Amino acid sequence: MDKSSNIIIVGNGVAGVTAARLIKEKSPKTNVDVYTDEPHNYYPRPRLYEVMSGQAQPQDVYLFSEQWYKTKGINVHLNKKVTEIKTKQKQILLDDQTTAKYDKLLLANGAHPFIPPIKGVETKGVYTLRYMQDALTIKEYAKTTKKAVVIGGGLLGLEFAYCLRKLGQHVTVLEMHQRLLPRQLDQDGATILKSKIESTGINVVLDAKTAEIQGKKTGTEILLDNNQTISGDLVLLSAGIRPNTNLASTSGIKVNKGVIVNNHLQTSANDVYAAGDIAEFESKIYGIIPAAIQQANIAATNMLTTQQINYEGTIPSNTLKIVGIDLTSIGNVNPDDKKLEELKKADPKKGIYKKLVLDNGVIVGAIFLGTTKGVTSITNLINQKTDITKYKKTILDEDFDYKKVASLT
Numbered sequence: 001m002d003k004s005s006n007i008i009i010v011g012n013g014v015a016g017v018t019a020a021r022l023i024k025e026k027s028p029k030t031n032v033d034v035y036t037d038e039p040h041n042y043y044p045r046p047r048l049y050e051v052m053s054g055q056a057q058p059q060d061v062y063l064f065s066e067q068w069y070k071t072k073g074i075n076v077h078l079n080k081k082v083t084e085i086k087t088k089q090k091q092i093l094l095d096d097q098t099t100a101k102y103d104k105l106l107l108a109n110g111a112h113p114f115i116p117p118i119k120g121v122e123t124k125g126v127y128t129l130r131y132m133q134d135a136l137t138i139k140e141y142a143k144t145t146k147k148a149v150v151i152g153g154g155l156l157g158l159e160f161a162y163c164l165r166k167l168g169q170h171v172t173v174l175e176m177h178q179r180l181l182p183r184q185l186d187q188d189g190a191t192i193l194k195s196k197i198e199s200t201g202i203n204v205v206l207d208a209k210t211a212e213i214q215g216k217k218t219g220t221e222i223l224l225d226n227n228q229t230i231s232g233d234l235v236l237l238s239a240g241i242r243p244n245t246n247l248a249s250t251s252g253i254k255v256n257k258g259v260i261v262n263n264h265l266q267t268s269a270n271d272v273y274a275a276g277d278i279a280e281f282e283s284k285i286y287g288i289i290p291a292a293i294q295q296a297n298i299a300a301t302n303m304l305t306t307q308q309i310n311y312e313g314t315i316p317s318n319t320l321k322i323v324g325i326d327l328t329s330i331g332n333v334n335p336d337d338k339k340l341e342e343l344k345k346a347d348p349k350k351g352i353y354k355k356l357v358l359d360n361g362v363i364v365g366a367i368f369l370g371t372t373k374g375v376t377s378i379t380n381l382i383n384q385k386t387d388i389t390k391y392k393k394t395i396l397d398e399d400f401d402y403k404k405v406a407s408l409t
Helices: 014-026 045-052 066-072 132-144 155-166 187-198 246-250 289-304 375-384
Strands: 006-010 031-035 074-077 082-086 091-094 099-101 104-107 111-113 126-128 147-151 170-174 203-205 210-216 219-224 229-232 234-237 241-243 259-261 272-274 279-281 317-322 325-331 341-347 352-359 362-369
Touching (some): 006 099, 014 066, 014 074, 014 104, 014 289, 045 132, 045 155, 066 074, 082 246, 104 289, 132 234, 147 155, 147 219, 147 229, 155 170, 155 187, 155 234, 155 317, 170 229, 187 203, 187 352, 219 234, 259 272, 272 289, 325 375, 362 375
Parallel strands (some): 006 031, 006 104, 031 074, 104 272, 126 234, 147 234, 170 203
Antiparallel strands (some): 091 099, 111 241, 210 219, 219 229, 317 325, 341 352, 352 362
């Protein structure tokens, strides 16, 4: 693109900032403006727990300094809400009634917490955690409480629980499924994780469907559909996310669950792209950081050139600490296909569980719980589609030498 080109990015989460950085690196003369309705510069959401627990102040978890944005030449507009995209005029309208013109635009305005249709969700002391302000509000409220209930035992819900435990709360996690992390773990792995979590003093209730949240003088009571009640002073809802599609849909851009994109990450509007939690590709919204980064890279590249590169989807992959326990989950970890082979190794006392799913000797899914040893090598073998048939009996051993397998690639 030439030096007079303007790219506007709506949203300064991981997708927006990744795209902005890449555009300036590839095309320093392109003007890049990032608009966000938040008063904060980009912060990785997993670090909100540090703010909530009082370990960090908001500015401590900003990934980049003010100087970094200046050096890169990225113009970030905080507290600026985009209310409309005028796609024919190639303009955005802001909530202060000012406008800005673009040559290309990237929608990276993410998602918001899903609030389940539970009676009583408006009760005092019921929160969601998605934004910096949420973390600060919960931190203050938790100073007055002793018992917390987290509705939702997904990745974020378990982190919330751990954080509240560190704040000195008695914590109960209510998970509607029959095991924790049903997308990232199988039954064996989930059993080991539940045991490790409960050893930290967190109570986990499975198959727990919330019927109602009842405000009481002494706090809050959660009524389950089996008539069991769980009491708590503070309730955190962690029931997933929903893309922020309102801006796109009111601007005439096609949406379904998210903003629909093609394999170039283009939306239905000319010169408008989307990436991250907002984007729906082949009926799928990924909602994970690796997908947001991959999509941001491809969208940024495509906005700069006429030779478009294809996005072909992202292998679901999570590598993080859950309640201080390392977990990596990649690809198909719960295969329906009986032809796929499963290799497992467990050490419940140490809280370690390893599993590989093979398709004709090629790894298509992996779980590493309680250890990071071998994760990088396994990830490489998945990406390279290496046949590991010869090493099936030993590949999950603690002392397995992955260099042996490299000779096969």
